Amino acid sequence: MGGCLVYPPMLFCAGKDTRVASITPFQPKKIQLETFVRYVPLLLILLLFIIFSLTSTAFIKFRNLVEILQLSSIYLLLAAGETFPVLMGSIDLSIGGIIVASGVIAATIAPYGGIGTVVLILVIALLLGMLNGLIVAFLKLPSFIVTLATWFIYAGIAIALTEGYNINIRSNQFSNISNGRFIPGIPNLILWALLIYFLFVFLSEKTKMGRYIFAIGGKEDVAARMGINVGKYKIIAFSICGLLVGAGTLLLSSRLGMASARLGSSYLFNALIAVVLGGTALSGGVGGVRKTILGVLIITMMENGMNLSGVDIRVQYIVKAAILIAGVYVISIPDRSKQTIMK
Numbered sequence: 001m002g003g004c005l006v007y008p009p010m011l012f013c014a015g016k017d018t019r020v021a022s023i024t025p026f027q028p029k030k031i032q033l034e035t036f037v038r039y040v041p042l043l044l045i046l047l048l049f050i051i052f053s054l055t056s057t058a059f060i061k062f063r064n065l066v067e068i069l070q071l072s073s074i075y076l077l078l079a080a081g082e083t084f085p086v087l088m089g090s091i092d093l094s095i096g097g098i099i100v101a102s103g104v105i106a107a108t109i110a111p112y113g114g115i116g117t118v119v120l121i122l123v124i125a126l127l128l129g130m131l132n133g134l135i136v137a138f139l140k141l142p143s144f145i146v147t148l149a150t151w152f153i154y155a156g157i158a159i160a161l162t163e164g165y166n167i168n169i170r171s172n173q174f175s176n177i178s179n180g181r182f183i184p185g186i187p188n189l190i191l192w193a194l195l196i197y198f199l200f201v202f203l204s205e206k207t208k209m210g211r212y213i214f215a216i217g218g219k220e221d222v223a224a225r226m227g228i229n230v231g232k233y234k235i236i237a238f239s240i241c242g243l244l245v246g247a248g249t250l251l252l253s254s255r256l257g258m259a260s261a262r263l264g265s266s267y268l269f270n271a272l273i274a275v276v277l278g279g280t281a282l283s284g285g286v287g288g289v290r291k292t293i294l295g296v297l298i299i300t301m302m303e304n305g306m307n308l309s310g311v312d313i314r315v316q317y318i319v320k321a322a323i324l325i326a327g328v329y330v331i332s333i334p335d336r337s338k339q340t341i342m343k
Helices: 028-055 060-086 095-109 115-139 143-162 172-179 188-206 210-218 220-225 231-258 267-277 289-308 312-332
Strands: 006-007 012-015
Touching: 006 172, 028 060, 028 289, 060 095, 060 188, 060 231, 060 267, 060 289, 095 143, 095 267, 115 143, 115 172, 115 220, 115 231, 143 188, 143 231, 143 312, 188 220, 188 231, 188 289, 210 220, 210 231, 220 231, 267 312, 289 312
Parallel strands: none
Antiparallel strands: 006 012
16 A cells, blocks of 8 residues: 655655655645734733733742642543544543542552552553543444443443442551652642653653654544544544543642542543643644643633632632633634534
8 A cells, every 4th residue: 555644744654754844835815814823822821821820929929839740630631532533633521530449449449559550540540541542443433422321331430339439548658659749849640740741741752652643633534535544543533531540630639639420520521621722623634732731831820810809619610611712713714614513
């Protein structure tokens, strides 16, 4: 099978990992729009910092900034995981279910929080993510439907195991994973999240897997004709999502010292907003894991600042929903042709 798939800024050839600059006609207006969209997240971060610094003196205190970074660390892993399916034009709605199921099952089996709990959380989350990918790839069902269903299944398992009660994990060793201090004043939670994040930025940008995921998101049918095993990479993308959600669950459970069937309810919405605000298009093929950190900072600063300013929680939901819609619209401005139905 011959031929190549041109997907800016890469060119994929059947049986090869060749990357060359794509040849596209000079389009000044499109370049200007893309430049504008690229800098929107940074401008939003600066604007939010100024607004909340003026509305609340507590916002810029060191203790609060560390709190923002800790919450950002959890969102960063969840949103980075979500970015992989979204880059393919898919979506994973089961994040909340994976959080509660992996945390609760691990805490039930290994209640003392040793290395067994760490491994169990990661393995269970990876397998749950893989299950999503297998169903999507082999049954060829829309990821939206599959992961919506598995969200309820995973959450149902957690509720059945706990009957709605929290499971405490009493272990100083387990708590130190997130709450310890390798660097004075900086919780380990932040360091672990950044380490994992940069590892997966590398995997998404410097490996064949990452390039193929971009290509599938650009044009799935063309990628398949070029010899890319679409089903295989869908399974990989959903498995990575599960693994990163498991890493986020591990750090969250370590920080709180417990697992609960009620923990994952709000994380999906915030993770999706962070992915979109970071510049990854829900239609696939645009954005990347690297940019997700900007969306995470936006959603975390906004949430923290509104809480400090006393904004009603119901109003916060409205604001977040409006920002999600606006973010999808802005990201799609440079190329409306990319706005296709999610796969």
